Amino acid sequence: MTRVHPGAFGTLVKGRRIASVTGTNGKTTTSHLLAAAIRAGLGTDAARLVTNADGANLHYGIASALAKAPKADLAVLETDERVVADLIAAGRPEVLVMLNFSRDQLDRNHEIKFLARSWREALERAGEAGPVVVANSDDPLITWAVEKARRVIWVDTPSKWSADAVLCPACGGILERVDPNPDEPQGRWDCPSCPLTEHSPDYQVRDGLIALPDGRVVDPQLKVPGSFNVSNAACALAAAVEMGVGVEDALRGFRTVEAPAGRFSVATFGDVSARLILSKNPAGWAESLALLSTPTVVLAIDAVAADGKDVSWLWDVDFEQLAGKHVVCTGPRAYDLAVRLEYAEVSHTVVLDLADALRAVTDAPQPVDLISTYTPFQKLLKMAGLR
Template identity: 60%
Template sequence: MRIDPQALGKLLAERRIAAVTGTNGKTTTTHLLAAAVRAGTPDGQRQVVTNADGANLYHGVASALAEAPQAGIAVLETDERIVPRIIAEGRPEVLVLLNFSRDQMDRNHEIKSLGRGWRVALEAAGADGPVVVANACDPLTTWAAGTARTVVWIDTGAGWTQDAALCPNCGAVLRHTSVPLAPGSLDRGHWDCPECPLTQPVADYTVHGDEVTEADGTTWTLDLQVPGRFNRANAACALAAARLMGIEPEVALRGMQTVTSPAGRYAVATFGAASGRPVKARLMLSKNPAGWAESLPLAATDPVVLAIDAIAADGKDVSWLWDVDYEQLAGRRVICTGPRALDLAVRLTYGGVGHEVVPDLSAAIARAGELAGEDVVVDVLSTYTPFQKLRKLGGLA
C-alpha cells in the first residue's frame, strides 16, 4: 500500500466478499464463516482467502488478499472503522454486523460515530450494497443496519445490556424487558425505544441453547468445538452468512465443526518446557465487560489466571473492571498478572475474592502450575495485549 495507495481496492476487485465486523466475536465468526464457505466450495482451501490471524485494518486485509491472488472468495475480518471503505471499494455480497461495546471509545472516541459510519455507507451503497446479517439484540447495530437494502436479523439471545442504555436514533433511555417463552425455558430479553419507532426487529434466526431456529420453524443443531453461548451466537451469524453465499446449511455446519482455536482463542499452550516444569494453560480472550461476562463462567479451573493491560488495544480506562462480576470467583485461587494487575487486585479485594499478584506473565503461569499440580490445564483469561504475548510465550504465534 506504500507503493500503491490504491492497492486495497485493486485487491478487493473481482472477488466475492463476505465481511465480518463488531467489537466482540469477529475473529471467531470469521473463522467459522471461512470454514463453512470452504466446505461448500470446490477446491475451497485455494479458492477462499481469509485474514485468519486477525489483522483486520487496511494493511492486514491487503496482506491477506495479496497472498492469494487466485482466490475468488474472500472472507474478511474487518475492523469497525474501515467498514465504510470496505463497503465502498469491495462491494461485499454479505456484511455481518455483530455488536458494539465500549472498549472502542479509546480508539474511536464515541461508538455511535462508528455506527453512523456504517449507516451512511450502507445508505450510499443503495441497491448495490451488501445483504447484512445483523444482531437484532444490539440497538446500535440495529440502527446502523437500518439503511441496508436487505437485513437478515439474528436473535442471539444476548443478555449484556450495559452498553445499550440510550436509543441511537433519538437519545431516549431504552426500555429492556423480558419476553417469556415456553414453560421451563429461559426468558429472552427484548429492547424498545419508548420515544421513537426503533425497536428490536423480528428475528429470521433465533439462537436457543445449541440450536438455531429459522422463522419458518426449521431448526439446525450447532455442534461446535469452541465453547460458550456467545460462540453459538457467532455461529448462527456465520450460518446465515454462509447460506447467503450459497452454502447448504448442512455443509456449512459441518465446516464450522472443524474450528477449534481461532487465532489462539481457547487453545491449550505449554509454557516453561525449557525449565523442566511445563505448565499447560487454556487461553481465553476477554476484551471488555461484555466479553468477561461470557468468558468467566467458562473458566472452571482452580487456580485461574487473569491478565490485564490498558493500552489502546485493551482500552486505556480500566474502570470497566467494576462492571464485571468477579465475585463469582470467590473461594477459588486467583492469580492477577499483567501491567495493570494491581488495578484488578483492588477490584477483587472489594469483591471478596482471594488472590495473588504476580505481574510477570511467565511467572504467573509458573505459579499457577505450582498450585495446580502436574497434568492440570489452567484457564487464563486475558485482555488483548497480554493475550498476544501469551500466544507467543506458548508457541502459538
C-alpha cells in the same frame, strides 16, 4: 503493503465476492467459522477462498492478505469497525455480518455511536448496490445502523451484556424490555419514544441450538466453547447460506474450527497447561467469566495501545462471580485488577511477570483457565509456540 502502495486496499478488494464480518466481539471466531463453512461448501475449490485468518483487520492487514491470493475470487474478511465504511464503498461486499457493538478501547474509538453512524451512512450511500446485512437483532445500535441497508437478515443472539444498550440510538429515549418469557428472560427491547424496536428474527439462538427460517432447529456441535460462540455460529450460518452454502455443509465446516487464532486453545508452558481465553472489553469479559471452571484462574491485564489505555472498564465487570476461586493477577496493570478484586472480595495474589504467574499455578488442577487482554495474549501464544 499500504505504505508501498497507498491505494492497495481499494485496488485489492475489487472484483471479488466478499463476505465481511465486523463488530466489537467475536469477529475472529465468526470469520473462521464462516470461512470453514464456505470451504466445506466449495469442496475441492477451496483454493478460491482468501481470508485474513490471523485477525489483522485494518486496511493494511486486509490488503496484505488479499495480495497473497490475487486469483482468489472469494474472500471472508474480518473487518475492524473503523474500516467497514471504506470496505462497503470500495469492495462492495456481498454479505456483511454485524455482530454487536459495545465499548472497546475508548481512547481510540471514542463514542461508539459515531462508528455506528458511519456504518449507517455507508449503507445508505451504497443503496441497492450495498451488501445483504446479517444483523444481531438483540443489539439496538446494530439495529439502528442497518436501517438503511437494502436487505437485512435478522439473527437473535441473546447476550449477557446489555449495559451499552440503555438509550435509544435514534432518539435518546430509555429503552424498555417487553414481553419476557422463558425463552427470552430479558424480553425484547423496544423504544417507547420512537419506532425503533427489536425485529422478529430469521435465525434464533436458544439453549445452544439454532432455529432456521424454515422452522428447522439444528445443533451446531461446535468445538469452541461458550453460548456466545453459538451466537457467532448462527450469524456465520446465515451469511454462509446467503453465499450459497447448504446448511449441512456449513455445519460440517464449523466443526473443523477448534482454536481460531489461538483462542480457546490449551497451551503448555513448562509444567503448566492453560486454556487461553481472549477478552478485550467489559462485554467480552462478561461472556468469558462464565466459562471458567477451574478453582484457580489467571487473569492477565495490560493497557498499551492494542488493549486500550483506559482500564476503568474493570469496574464494569462482574468479578464478584469469581467468589470461591483464587485469582492470580498478572501483567503490567495487575494491581488495577487487584484493587477491583479486593472490592469484589475475591481471593487473589499479584505476580506481575507472566511467566512467573504461570509457574505460580503449577500445583493447581490442570489445565488452568487463563483470561487475557490482547497484548499478554499475543505474548502467551509466542511463549507456547502457537505463533
